[in-house]
Amino acid sequence: MHYIHQIPAYVLLGLTRGSMYALIALGYTLVYGVLQLLNFAHSEVFMSGAFGSYIVVHAVVGDGKGTPSWAVPLVIVIGLLSGAVTGASVAWTLERVAYRTLRRRGAPKLAFLISAIGASFFLSQLAGKLFNRFRGNGFPKYFDQNRQVLRISTARVQVFEVVIILTAVIMMIFLDRLVAQTKLGRSIRAVAEDAPTAALMGIDIDRTISRTFVIGGALAGAAGFLFGTAFSFSNTVGFDQGTKAFAAAVLGGIGNIRGAMMGGLLLGLVEALVPPIPHIGIQWTDVVAFVVLVMVLIFRPTGLLGERLGRAA
């Protein structure tokens, strides 16, 4: 009964992990929605967000000692913004270099995937060369991330978990409203539904695609900052997180914004809740995640919420 007793703690862990997955998965889903392409290099956008925000945060707070507590929220906002800006600019460049050129040539679909894989290798290793290849980079300790702020049964809610979950929720609501209500959101949905018709209606397809990448990149970059705040990061951090986030996007129905959020949270919860069950063990975490994914896809071949971007909002 030890396990049942611990469930609240696992749920908290799952929500934290799931929020990260969801933020990254949104980028996969947005791009898939408008291009029907799997943007394999999105994981490196996330990674670059971590490095970019690190540089800015490091410049602001130094090694972090003596940062007054009133400044902490400010630093977090700066970190989020810088991560988002880095992510957005990397994603924008990526679209220009690895996608738009191929689109102009009418390349087969797999060529996009491979060019994205090439870009992914390139970006990850370039970051390694430019910054460093150490496994354990960590942000300056400008606040006590592990201080307990709340206790719900066995779940000890720590500061960083509050930050991650809160930020993720805010950004997801923001994105949902953006896609549902703004002009940009409408053009994204229009391109996702039927690009040729959207073009006839006067929507600039190239620009819409570009902006979609930017939005997805900003979310992933901010996620990079959040990830770096909580865990240690490196130039290869994108691969694992990216794979899981892609799985989350598919789980929810790739191309579907709310599906990506739901898929991310669900995957995080499954990963946190299932392996600790007696006789399973955490070494099976990835297996559990993928088995759940396969099960869902067998019964719902287009994911939990189906796959249309337009229909989601």
Add this chain to the structure above:
Amino acid sequence: MNRVMLRSPGFKRLVACLAGSLVLAVMIGPQEGTQADYGYAFRQAVFKPRVFVFLGIGVLMFLLVTYWPRVTPYFTRPGAVALCTGLTTVIAAQFLLRWDDQVGNAKFGAVSRAVSNTSGLSPATTAFFSWLHWVQFLVIAVLAAFAVAQRNRMLAWVTAAFAVVAGGIAFYAHNDVISFSHVADHSFGAFTTLLGYLVVAVGCSAAALSHEQATHARDSIDRVLAWRPGLPIAAVGAAATIIAMTTSAWFSPLRLNASFSSTHDLFAGYGLSPISSQYLAWLGWVLLAVVAITALSSTYLRLRLGGWIAAGLGVVAVLLTVVTLYDISKIGADNNVDAATGPWQNLGSGGWLACMGFGLMAAGGFIAATAARTSTGSASPSTPDTAFVPSESQGGLSLRTASRSSKNLLFVGVVLALFLPPTMTEFWQKVLVSEIGVYVLLAIGLNVVVGWAGLLDLGFIAFYAIGSYTTAYLVGSLPHKPPAWLHMTPLLAIPFAITICIIAGVALGAPTLRLRGDYLAIVTLGFGEIIRITAVNNPGNITNSTRGPSPAVAHPRVHIGPVHITWGLNNLQYWYLLLALIVIVVILFYRLEGSRLGRAWAAIREDEVAAQASGINTPRVKLLAFAIGASTSGLAGVFFASQIGYFNPDNFVLNNSILVVAYVVFGGMGSLPGAMAGAAVLTWLPEFLKDQVPADDRQMWIGALVLLMMIFRPAGLIPARRRKAELGGLGSPPSSETRAVPASEGL
């Protein structure tokens, strides 16, 4: 600044080029970031005078891109493409390749420094390594460019002659250095330089001979090859054999490089078998003369019978050469020369080069003998009936209908695959077997799934793992031993591994075939990870976890009647085994591609609904693709396990699955030669880059290369015939940028 200028395409392009040059500045160089200071590498790369070089490159790129339309007309001049290829080859040889086995990093610069500190070399050698090399390059480059651009026939001939001489000087200088230092040599620098200059010479002669425009390099090559089928390849073979007989080392233990004639003297009185003794004394020369004359004359005069005779004689010559090589190395080993333990050791490259030469001449004869006689007009007049009845195999899928250049390339490839590996260093032999060869086999298998059936499989390495572990189990290397009657040698495990992989392929395929493209991708990816994690930790420790099989998986053995072959640690042995496997698989798959199943795969890839409406049982056809691909992967797994002996789950990480997909697409998905070439190039490249860039940067360069390849040649190195159409597919003009993919794409 005014906005119009900022928004002009020219300005944008300039900014892009300059940004690109800065990225290049970061990429090139030894600087590495540190954990203490994230900006260190950037400052070292950019805030130094070297940045101006890179900015210059950026501006150059900008100019080149901007004025590209003015440059392109020159490329249609005869010989221009060959000229560019040749000059690039020479530059690459000078900067990238090794010129020696011993000196420093063995690049040209190191060798030339060593030469300048050495006295006793011939003056030509010294001059070549100090200044002559770039003078002759510049002179030839300028003259050739002028000759081709202006179509000056006289100048073109002169330049061609110059180029041949320059290549000869480079080759001679290198030989001089090698014979001076008396060491075995495996470098390709001088050979490649010679080759480059010869290509330049060919380009110049083409410029001198022809006034036709050839927009496609391939067309002009085809035209050259069609002039006298088999002649070019036979001529190359003759040249190679002459070089082998005159300058190359045949027997080269430490501190000795015995050429063909001195090998004879060396072994006089050591009890060489009569055939080998005669071969070294005179038979070799006679064979050279006879084979060369028959091959060249029959290809030139288009004599069918002569072609067959040349082919036969060439094969006999190859066999005699191999026998001789065996004899001399055996005697060397018996006399314990340089601690040799068995035959085939201490041999120089000369014998193998001679084999290549004879082989190429035989191939030339064969091509001449089998060449179609359409040009002579002797073909039977075709009645309307027979005109519609095609040969059994269509669509360029058989040797008979293959284009001339691919036929020639095929023979060159076979000859190189047979006789080049023995001349390589042990390092490269190992790379050839355990990287290039194995991944070529994997790419062939994945090409069935991805290229032909159009199913994106990101977990292909799982079957490789299953094949490997099956072998490990059957030879008794896992903690759980098989029952005695099932205990077997690795080669016998092949059918079992294939069967199990087919079962696994079907088990993966059956529930997931309803899924489309990207869903399938993530499920297969998950399958690959599940298999790997299961191999790491499973109840009962069936797979011995991260330690991998132990004791090591046995090496293959064959004992059939009088044939006893035991594979040991020599990579070369494995190479020939692998080559045999690859050849068998390729032949089988070529037939498959042209069969109803191959067409059915293409059909479901192109349009699944129409395929169903045409009566194709799509689940079955897809399952077959999965099963056949998986079985190839399993075969590769058997080979891998028995060759490497020790392995562990880390050999089967997700990254490898993704890489195999990249190989297939890089090479040209759906094209067997493409997939093989893609795998070969991309597995060779990291090892080659070891000499060129810091080891950690290799993946970065490979990523960049893959990216550029997809941008500039999205159909891959050797595009598939059935895929070419797709770029401008049915009903979706290439100009419509809205959807990246025609809806018919099955992925």
Add this chain to the structure above:
Amino acid sequence: MTAVTVGSEAHESDIVFDVEHVTLRFGGVTSLNDVSLRMYRGEILAIIGPNGAGKTSLFNSLTGVYTPQEGSIMLSGRAGDPPQSVLGKKTHVVNHLGVGRTFQNIRLFPALTALENVQVGIEARQRSGPISAMLGLPWQRREQRESTHFAYQLLGEVGLAPKANELAASLPYGEQRRLEIARALGTNPGVLLLDEPAAGTNPVEKRELAQLIQRVNTDRLVSVLLIEHDMKLVMSVAHRIVVLNFGEKIAEGAPAAIQRDPAVIAAYLGTSAEEAAAQAAAAPDVQLIEGTTEAPLEATPEDTRDDGEVNP
């Protein structure tokens, strides 16, 4: 037309398709509503109706792409076959039962040659598997020869033999249409379903197409079920016509009768049946086919989008 037995006295095995009370819904939209029809062996039956009438939905129900919620569809594809239900069968199984079809928006295999396109259809019925193909066993070679031969023969019948080795994508529109018919014939169908074969073709091609359809019908003894907007073509080749409107069958009969049917005219002109009947009474020479030149009957390629398009 006289060769066809029409009426309830027809023998059961002479019925190719026996559609009874079929209803097909997509969510809240009813695409086919209680449609019943019979197709007899050897006839050319045309299905006409305005856009959105459910013609392609009917096709997709007949070929197993969609499964109607209500009703039954019995099929006896080739002469002598016992009637079998189509419902719930996979598309390729229905094809094996003798139903060949073409698509409204051409669906060839663009990267295959014309010959290979036809071969795909022929070879779906062959037996040899991958192993015999890899080993080049004799029966596999024989099958391959047969398929090549038959494919050339079919290409000759549709007039594409000289273009056998060209990629399907590179053929002009009209030839792609004919190639699709050849591919469908390759599956040796007892009944051929043609979905707007004349859409986007020019008058000369239309005439050739009409001849081709009749040739297929008489020489190969293949029953033809035809969806077409081009009334001239329909009237010239069809033995019988079924008219659908808003998913319901509103008329059935010989072309001449259909042309004068008030309900049909009403459906096409968008008026009520009474008005149309009044009009017809007032001007008895009004015939659909003459009326069509101005009315929206003459299909242009743009308005051939039907509701029930197959979404893979």
